[in-house]
Amino acid sequence: MINGSCLCGQCRYKASGNLFDVMYCHCSNCQKITGSAFAIYGGVSQDDFEWLCDLSKVREFHSSQYVCRYFCNSCGSMISAIDKKEKNTVYLSIGLLDSDTAIVPEYHQYVSSKAEWYKIIDNLPQYMAESPV
Ligand SMILES: [Zn+2]
Numbered sequence: 443m444i445n446g447s448c449l450c451g452q453c454r455y456k457a458s459g460n461l462f463d464v465m466y467c468h469c470s471n472c473q474k475i476t477g478s479a480f481a482i483y484g485g486v487s488q489d490d491f492e493w494l495c496d497l498s499k500v501r502e503f504h505s506s507q508y509v510c511r512y513f514c515n516s517c518g519s520m521i522s523a524i525d526k527k528e529k530n531t532v533y534l535s536i537g538l539l540d541s542d543t544a545i546v547p548e549y550h551q552y553v554s555s556k557a558e559w560y561k562i563i564d565n566l567p568q569y570m571a572e573s574p575v
């Protein structure tokens with residue numbers, strides 16, 4: 443079981459099954475949203491995902507035509523994102539996981555917009571735009 447919560451704790455969720463598609467995203471939207479060089483996400487199946495809080499505490503923001511991001515309306519943690527092109531997947535912000543889930547990053551995406559000052563030092567595959575999944 444995967445469990446996650448925001449910084450203040452009012453937003454919580456659980457997901458069964460395993461994380462897949464664990465990736466670093468270097469796109470400019472993820473840089474803005476995290477205030478950092480990149481975001482890291484892992485996917486779970488939409489059917490396996492369940493909010494454990496009042497949905498009125500979760501705020502939505504459409505950061506592009508296809509991507510909707512979900513935030514805590516109190517502390518601002520970005521909890522998850524959904525890409526309308528991959529409707530069956532919920533991408534979880536890995537830093538918010540509370541359970542002892544094994545995290546195995548698989549690749550970097552949107553490396554074409556990577557922060558100039560950040561150097562990738564692992565040997566994972568690097569995709570200039572979206573991963574070719
Ligand atoms: Zn919060």
Ligand SMILES: [Zn+2]
Binds near residue numbers: 469471472481552
């Ligand atoms: Zn991104």
